[in-house]
Amino acid sequence: MDPKEIKERMKIPRQKMPEQNPKERVRNFYEVPHGYTPELAMEEAKRCIQCKKPLCVGGCPVNIDIPWFIRLVAEGKFIEAARKIKETNALPAICGRVCPQEDQCEKVCVVGKKHEPVAIGRLERFVADYERERGEVSIPHIPKWTGKKVAVVGSGPAGLTVAGDLVKKGHKVTVFEALHTPGGVLVYGIPEFRLPKKIVEAEVDYLRRMGVEIVCNAVIGKLETIDELLSNGYDAVFIGTGAGLPYFMNIPGENLVGVYSANEYLTRINLMRAYEFPEYDTPVLRGRRVVVVGGGNTAMDAARTALRLCPENVTIIYRRSREEMPARIEEIHHGEEEGLEFKFLTNPVRFIGDSEGRLKAVECIRMELGEPDESGRRRPVPVKGSEFCIEVDVAIIAIGNGANPLIPRTTPELKLNRWGNIIVDQDTGKTSKKGVFAGGDIVRGGATVILAMGDGRRASEAIHTYLTTGEW
Amino acid sequence: MYEITEKVELSHTVYLFRIRAPRIAMKRKAGQFVVLRLNEHGERIPLTIVDSDTGEGTITIIVQEVGKTTALLCEMGKGDRILDVVGPLGSPTHIENYGTAVCVGGGIGTAPVYPIARALREAGNRIISIIGARTKNLLILEEEMRSVSEELFITTDDGSYGHHGFVTQVLQNLINERRKIDFVIGIGPIPMMKAVSNVTRPHNIHTMVSLNPIMVDGTGMCGACRVTVGGEMKFVCVDGPEFNGHEVDFDELIRRNRSYLKEEKIAMEEFTYHEGKRCYERGA
Ligand SMILES: Cc1cc2nc3c(=O)[nH]c(=O)nc-3n(C[C@H](O)[C@H](O)[C@H](O)COP(=O)(O)OP(=O)(O)OC[C@H]3O[C@@H](n4cnc5c(N)ncnc54)[C@H](O)[C@@H]3O)c2cc1C
Ligand SMILES: Cc1cc2nc3c(=O)[nH]c(=O)nc-3n(C[C@H](O)[C@H](O)[C@H](O)COP(=O)(O)OP(=O)(O)OC[C@H]3O[C@@H](n4cnc5c(N)ncnc54)[C@H](O)[C@@H]3O)c2cc1C
Ligand code: SF4
Ligand code: SF4
Ligand code: FES
Numbered sequence: 001m002d003p004k005e006i007k008e009r010m011k012i013p014r015q016k017m018p019e020q021n022p023k024e025r026v027r028n029f030y031e032v033p034h035g036y037t038p039e040l041a042m043e044e045a046k047r048c049i050q051c052k053k054p055l056c057v058g059g060c061p062v063n064i065d066i067p068w069f070i071r072l073v074a075e076g077k078f079i080e081a082a083r084k085i086k087e088t089n090a091l092p093a094i095c096g097r098v099c100p101q102e103d104q105c106e107k108v109c110v111v112g113k114k115h116e117p118v119a120i121g122r123l124e125r126f127v128a129d130y131e132r133e134r135g136e137v138s139i140p141h142i143p144k145w146t147g148k149k150v151a152v153v154g155s156g157p158a159g160l161t162v163a164g165d166l167v168k169k170g171h172k173v174t175v176f177e178a179l180h181t182p183g184g185v186l187v188y189g190i191p192e193f194r195l196p197k198k199i200v201e202a203e204v205d206y207l208r209r210m211g212v213e214i215v216c217n218a219v220i221g222k223l224e225t226i227d228e229l230l231s232n233g234y235d236a237v238f239i240g241t242g243a244g245l246p247y248f249m250n251i252p253g254e255n256l257v258g259v260y261s262a263n264e265y266l267t268r269i270n271l272m273r274a275y276e277f278p279e280y281d282t283p284v285l286r287g288r289r290v291v292v293v294g295g296g297n298t299a300m301d302a303a304r305t306a307l308r309l310c311p312e313n314v315t316i317i318y319r320r321s322r323e324e325m326p327a328r329i330e331e332i333h334h335g336e337e338e339g340l341e342f343k344f345l346t347n348p349v350r351f352i353g354d355s356e357g358r359l360k361a362v363e364c365i366r367m368e369l370g371e372p373d374e375s376g377r378r379r380p381v382p383v384k385g386s387e388f389c390i391e392v393d394v395a396i397i398a399i400g401n402g403a404n405p406l407i408p409r410t411t412p413e414l415k416l417n418r419w420g421n422i423i424v425d426q427d428t429g430k431t432s433k434k435g436v437f438a439g440g441d442i443v444r445g446g447a448t449v450i451l452a453m454g455d456g457r458r459a460s461e462a463i464h465t466y467l468t469t470g471e472w
Numbered sequence: 473m474y475e476i477t478e479k480v481e482l483s484h485t486v487y488l489f490r491i492r493a494p495r496i497a498m499k500r501k502a503g504q505f506v507v508l509r510l511n512e513h514g515e516r517i518p519l520t521i522v523d524s525d526t527g528e529g530t531i532t533i534i535v536q537e538v539g540k541t542t543a544l545l546c547e548m549g550k551g552d553r554i555l556d557v558v559g560p561l562g563s564p565t566h567i568e569n570y571g572t573a574v575c576v577g578g579g580i581g582t583a584p585v586y587p588i589a590r591a592l593r594e595a596g597n598r599i600i601s602i603i604g605a606r607t608k609n610l611l612i613l614e615e616e617m618r619s620v621s622e623e624l625f626i627t628t629d630d631g632s633y634g635h636h637g638f639v640t641q642v643l644q645n646l647i648n649e650r651r652k653i654d655f656v657i658g659i660g661p662i663p664m665m666k667a668v669s670n671v672t673r674p675h676n677i678h679t680m681v682s683l684n685p686i687m688v689d690g691t692g693m694c695g696a697c698r699v700t701v702g703g704e705m706k707f708v709c710v711d712g713p714e715f716n717g718h719e720v721d722f723d724e725l726i727r728r729n730r731s732y733l734k735e736e737k738i739a740m741e742e743f744t745y746h747e748g749k750r751c752y753e754r755g756a
Binding site for chain 1: 513688695698724742
């Protein structure tokens with residue numbers, strides 16, 4: 001590309017995605033951004049200067065050929081662009097929506113050095129939606145059965161990636177999912193207004209059409225153990241069971257009525273659709289005053305979900321300052337627009353209930369930032385004597401998740417780290433047990449969708465090698 | 473889909489169902505439960521597996537009508553299908569030969585007590601059973617319990633059958649008579665389990681109870697089922713459902729189970745007034 005054209009392209013401003021206005025959207029669960037139109041997408045695609053050594057590709061954990069697909073978008077070849085992405089990323093409609101792009105591909109985009117980076121995530125989302133909405137998703141050629149069978153435990157992004165990859169190589173794949181709907185955190189955790197469930201359904205349906213068998217209501221470790229899977233005809237097992245054990249704070253009053261883990265709160269609302277109670281049978285306490293404890297994506301999702309149930313106010317309580325919040329900037333920004341309040345440098349010390357054991361207040365203490373800790377962030381320390389109370393009737397605890405013990409308890413040979421996560425070889429996902437692989441949050445602790453998929457990708461290659469060579 | 477293969481009325485609000493679920497039938501052990509969801513709009517509710525038939529590939533559950541979901545289930549019949557059944561969940565009862573075991577069942581609690589009594593007997597225990605209900609026609613599983621027990625005591629709150637009074641009174645009498653008791657399992661309404669634990673505590677008799685908190689997933693993911701046992705937070709669906717009765721904070725459990733009283737009432741009213749909402753997969 002000649003320097004003049006580069007200059008021209010650099011002049012184009014980053015295209016905004018049209019979105020629902022905040023006043024309206026806090027009263028519904030529809031998706032917040034509407035996505036690009038074809039015109040906006042082509043305009044945005046022109047901002048990419050088609051680097052010879054594209055840094056963006058290295059910033060993407062699954063190394064999508066970003067300049068290539070963006071060139072196709074600029075030329076209006078949207079379906080081809082979608083196919084290009086799908087060579088390396090099976091779930092682009094999902095990643096385009098939930099990837100922390102500002103920390104990955106877009107962080108290193110050259111255009112971003114002087115201007116705003118190319119909106120890679122938005123373009124990825126656009127082409128995936130375009131392909132799906134036009135029903136032009138084609139099923140790839142599935143080779144003849146290799147005679148091998150693989151069991152995948154858990155249907156989150158890690159498990160789904162493994163299933164898709166291996167079925168394309170000709171292996172038979174069965175996915176076992178504990179809940180009644182496949183998708184993992186994508187269906188029970190991330191809310192509808194950020195990731196519509198019909199998109200996850202479409203991806204799962206695509207896998208089914210490729211021949212993946214999905215068995216719901218199957219809790220491995222209870223219905224069948226890993227050893228039983230291996231002796232009942234499966235040649236390899238992939239464990240992608242996620243980080244599904246909610247942490248509590250160990251402070252007084254945590255079992256009062258009205259105190260929820262974010263997992264319970266979000267599951268009631270997303271998976272069980274409690275926001276449509278009594279049309280749907282599962283209830284949730286809506287509350288007049290709601291606090292959410294934590295500063296990550298989960299806290300933001302819980303808080304923005306709470307807003308949509310129309311309480312008087314929703315406040316995030318976070319023990320560090322705004323700068324340290326791990327949640328995506330876009331989400332914090334969306335939350336603020338919708339009327340979310342924040343109390344930084346604050347930590348709850350106890351929950352206070354009424355005579356019936358229902359939450360009525362939370363006592364907090366102010367914090368100040370001290371010396372940096374292991375993570376490099378400054379450690380919050382309580383300010384003596386600064387306790388104060390806030391009146392609340394619903395509190396949601398979103399301070400992270402640990403590893404679920406169901407599988408390790410019944411598979412003692414699996415080596416775990418001190419937090420209960422399964423230890424694997426980084427390049428292959430091999431566990432300490434022959435024929436058993438693992439990846440995603442059960443290995444990493446709470447991480448991201450794309451990292452879980454990256455793990456799935458590497459594990460599926462290693463599984464394929466193991467199945468074809470028999471070597472461990 | 474999980475087909476109902478048989479339905480038996482045990483009392484006017486309590487029904488027994490056999491449900492086709494061959495894999496669960498093969499795996500389940502005494503003390504475990506399933507979570508089921510009747511239809512797309514349904515709630516997930518936990519129910520104890522009372523028995524199973526591996527030949528037929530069925531599990532048996534016994535349900536008492538208390539709210540919308542259980543009322544809808546009790547309207548379903550042979551051939552109808554339940555959308556989701558997941559299990560077996562929870563840890564099985566720890567079975568060993570204690571010597572003499574007293575099995576106490578209150579109301580619908582007799583349903584989960586029965587498979588445990590049977591397993592304890594098979595392990596060599598001498599079984600004394602005490603089962604109770606509010607009134608005679610609410611008493612369930614009398615014959616089944618008799619068949620696994622050396623001695624069977626029956627109580628009703630209104631005196632319409634058996635001893636007039638509570639199961640705990642019989643238990644107290646046995647203790648007062650200095651009968652040898654090595655182990656007690658008590659399952660029933662929470663106040664009853666609390667009372668049983670209070671009766672045995674001064675005598676240091678090892679006592680287990682089976683807790684029934686509100687659940688959602690049943691796999692340890694949500695924490696809805698948390699209870700305080702021995703001062704520690706436990707998740708009933710993975711750490712339980714059985715715990716040492718002397719360590720359980722029953723009052724907290726009672727309060728937590730009242731979380732949604734208002735919503736449960738709304739759901740039940742909707743259900744009673746809107747015939748159209750009674751949707752489930754009908755058999756042919
Ligand atoms: C509220 C919330 C918001 C998030 N937002 C973002 C975001 O915006 N962007 C981002 O990149 N990441 C986000 N994350 C993190 C991301 O969702 C996870 O890192 C990712 O889903 C991990 O994928 P996984 O496949 O390892 O496991 P999961 O998605 O957790 O799926 C695991 C599945 O395994 C099933 N399972 C568990 N045990 C068993 C068993 N014994 N037998 C059978 N099945 C079992 C579970 O039911 C579940 O369906 C968010 C997480 C949460 C909780
Ligand atoms: C491990 C376990 C095993 C159980 N086994 C049996 C059984 O074998 N037979 C049986 O009839 N019942 C059993 N229960 C109780 C059963 O789950 C509840 O009766 C049922 O969920 C009520 O649902 P509903 O919609 O009909 O009533 P709701 O309208 O939801 O509630 C009506 C009443 O039931 C109580 N309740 C609500 N949800 C639950 C819940 N999840 N668990 C316990 N109580 C609840 C409420 O406090 C309320 O008083 C068991 C519960 C647990 C946790
Ligand atoms: S998958 Fe995520 S990191 Fe990779 S290009 Fe897409 S948005 Fe960027
Ligand atoms: S780094 Fe930015 S400009 Fe360069 S190829 Fe990637 S997206 Fe295009
Ligand atoms: S029911 Fe969700 S953790 Fe027990």
